[in-house]
Amino acid sequence: MxxxxxxxxxxxxxxxxxxxxxxxxxxxxxLPAALTFEEALAGKNLAEGENPILDEATFDFGTLPREPYSVVETSSELSRLHHATMETHACVADYDLYADFLTIYSPNQAVHGIRTVVADFLEMPYSHVRVVKSTMGGSFGAKQEWFLEPVAALAARQLRRPVKLVYRREDAMLSTVIRGAFRGTLQGLYSPEGRILGFNVELLADAGAYFGNTGDYVRAFYGKFFRLYKVEYMHYHVRVVGTNTPASGAFRSWSAAEAVTMIEHNVNQAAVRLGLDPIDMRLRSVLRPGDMDLKLNLPVEEYRAAEAIARGRERFRWDEKIAADRAFNDSNRRYRRGVGIGCGGHGNTYLPRHQDFAAAELRLNEDGSVQAHISLHDHGCGTVQAFRMILAEALEVRPEDILLGEADTAHTPFDYGCFASRTTFVVGGAAYGCAQKLREVMTANAAEITGIPPEDFYIEHAVIRCRSNPDVSFTYGQIALQSTLKLRREVFAQYQHHNTTNPGVMGVGLAHVEVDTFTGMTRILDYLAVHDIGQAINPALCVAQIQGGVQMGCGAALHEKMTVDKKGRTTASLSKYHLCLCPDMPDIEVELIQDGRSKEGPYGAKSIGEVCYVPCAAAVCAAVNNALGSNIGMVPMDPPVILKALERGK
Structure with missing residues (x-):
């Protein structure tokens, strides 16, 4: 029961x-509640003597440029966002009294992290707590933390029976985490020909009801300025306040999408001020192959940002659309059309902020199939299949010959979890390295069985062959069986991968929109995404991942926001939280740039999970501003925001 x-x-x-x-x-x-930035700064929800600023940090990088420059200032405000996963938070906890053993089944992003939290909370040995990653219906950072697992675990242990805990949508919106609100002022420093020389940034962040990880989030925000452009000067000042609203937490891209929305708005307004094409401006300042990310002090390697932007311009027919929109707008009183571009970069690992590593184990069965043990956290985007493909390619077998599941603390190696877009790049590196090691074990065993030197053996089409004697060969199944019978050991490999690089990965979004100036409604007519992700392991899944990221980003640009009324009641239903649905979207075109391969990722792969979301809102917002000739920094640009801007323009 x-x-x-x-x-x-x-x-x-x-x-x-x-x-x-x-x-x-x-x-x-x-008690008095603070629901806005202004009320929080005024200390409306504070006791006497408390400071409304929960956290504050200043970072300075480089020195002010000596050459002449123009200063372009823009203001931006980003609303609170809900992750809107198809599946809400859920878990099952099962306690075995006689073994004092607790098993938790949970759709989460870090089984070993949850094991640590629950075991410490219940004062149980780690070996007595098992956490199994169950099938997940999306996360986007929502299931990075542990809300249900400790509660269900405690109840299961106290009641000595299985406990299931599932959040309603209202619970997920109010009682987990959201993306907090941001308000920022950016001053971009630009040379006369339009090169980006630096930024002065003043940022205000809302932590919500609990401080949580907001301090880390706003510090990561600073580093995002260096992932795309050659930024040689930076002054960054951030303050964090607390309000009586849902707590802020992890959200897809860990501040990169927020930073890029603000940066790209400034770059686009600078292009207007300087009378330059926004694409030409970006091409003057983007990082190139061999450049350094000056904040991380790491090379971006074969970075294809310029290629992606130029390719996007050509395929999107940027210049043709600008000319057509000019003619359309001149002849139309109600509707206005415009184009916009947004570019953004991201990382592939914790490095160099934290040392990163991953592990993998492989066993060869007597029928030639392979059992793989890797701590994977598939969010529903095909991670497990991608890893089957990595292993199958390396071992020259079919993907269906690879037996692979998801993370399980009782059976798979330790792993930090699915954060920082590290899965394919870091964990995939471990999988690839382990496959190479398994190949070495197979050839070494063949040498030991036959007495032929190991350098005489090689693997081709899943057969171990001998150069000096073509009559000697073993299939994978035969070498597995002979190893157990003659060598008294299984064909097994274990590998731990320590990456030392964090190359550049980036995406470009180009959007074409039509704005109804009577209603404030915006329709997306066309969208092209061009991404430098290195080698695509499963191109079809990469395209689908990018299309999903675009739809999510369009929602953030035009519709999505969690509002708070004067009584402190927050949006708690999808009937009031407006998403971009499939009928709202055009056919999203995707182009993958695959020649900018990494040195350490499997087959040159880089990351895809977060960068596919990063430039999307920036591109759509730029298109709206281009259509209206406006300088709107309030996001989302929903009808009330657009109509208010139009009224100001009159």
Whole structure:
């Protein structure tokens, strides 16, 4: 029998839970609440003597340029966002009293992290807590932290029976984390010909009801300025306030999309001010192959940003659309069209901020199939299949010959989890390295069995062959069987991968929109995404991942926001939280630039999971501003924002 939770009450059945919940009486005192930046800065929700600034940091990089420059200042404000995963937060905890063993099944991003939290919380040995990554219906950072697992684990241990805890949409929106609100002023420093020389940044961030990881988030924000452009000067000042709203937390790209939306708005307004084409401006300042990310002090390697931008201009027919829009706008009173570009970069690993590594284990079965143990956290984007393809390519077998599941603390090696877009680049590096090691074990065993020197053996089409004697060969199944019978050991390989690089990965978004000036509604007519991701392991899945990121970014640009009314009631339903749905979107074209391969990723692969989202809102917002000839920095650019801007323009 499982345990039912109702209104935070645990019972053996739903009727009992509801009855118990109805008996709970709560007394509370209403205190003043701060719901906006202004109210938080005024200390409306603080006791006497408390500081409204929860955290503050200043970073300076380089020196002010000596050459002449223009200063272009823009202001931006980004709303709170909900992750809007198809599946809400859920988990099942099962406690075995006789073995004192706890098993947790959870769609999450870090099984070993959850094991640590739960075991420490319940004061249990790590070996007595097993966390299994279950099938996940999306995360985008929402399931990076642990909200349900400790509660369900405690209840299961106390009640000595399985416990299932599932959040409603309202719970997920109010009681987990959101992307916090940001307000920023950027001063871009530009040379007369339009090169980016540096930035002065003043940022205000809302942590919500709890400080959480906001301090880390806003510090990561600073580093995003160096992932695309040659930024040689930077002054960055950030302040964090707390409001009585849902707590901020991890959100897809860990501040990169927010930073890029603000940066690209400044670059586009600078292009208007200087009378330059926004694409030409970007080509003057983007990082090139062999350049350094000056913040990380690491080379970006074979970075194809310029190629992606130029290719995007050609395929999108940028110049043709500008001419056509000019004619359309001159002849139309109600609708206005415009184009926009957004560019953004990202990383592939924690390095160099934290040392990163991953591990993999492979076993060869007697029928030639392979059992793989790797700690994977598939968010529903095909990670497991991509890893089957990496292993199959390296071992020259079919993907279906690879038995591979997801992370399980009882069976798969330690791993930090699915953060920082590290899975393909770092964990994939471990998988590829382990496959190479398994090949070495197979040829070494063939040499030992036959007495022929190991350098005489090689592998071709999943057969171990001998150069000096073509009659000697082993299939994978034969070498596995002979190794157990004659050498008394299985064909097994273990490999731990320590990456030393973090190359550049980037994306370009080009959007074409039509704005209804009577209603403020915006329709996306065309969208092209061009991405430098290195070698695409599964191109079809990469395209689908990018298309999903674009749709998510378009929602952030035009519709999505969690509002708070004067009584502090926050958006708590998808009926009030407006997403971009498939009928709202055009056919999203995608082009992959695959010649900018990494040195350490498997087959030259880099990351895709977060960078596909980074430039999207910036591109759509740029197109809206281009259509209206406006300088709107409020995001999302929903009808009230657009109509207000049009009224100001009049």
């Amino acid at each position: 499982s345990t039912i939770f109702s209104e935070r009450m645990a019972a053996c059945d739903l009727e009992t839970a509801r009855k118990a919940a109805s008996l709970v009486k709560i007394e509370y005192e209403e």
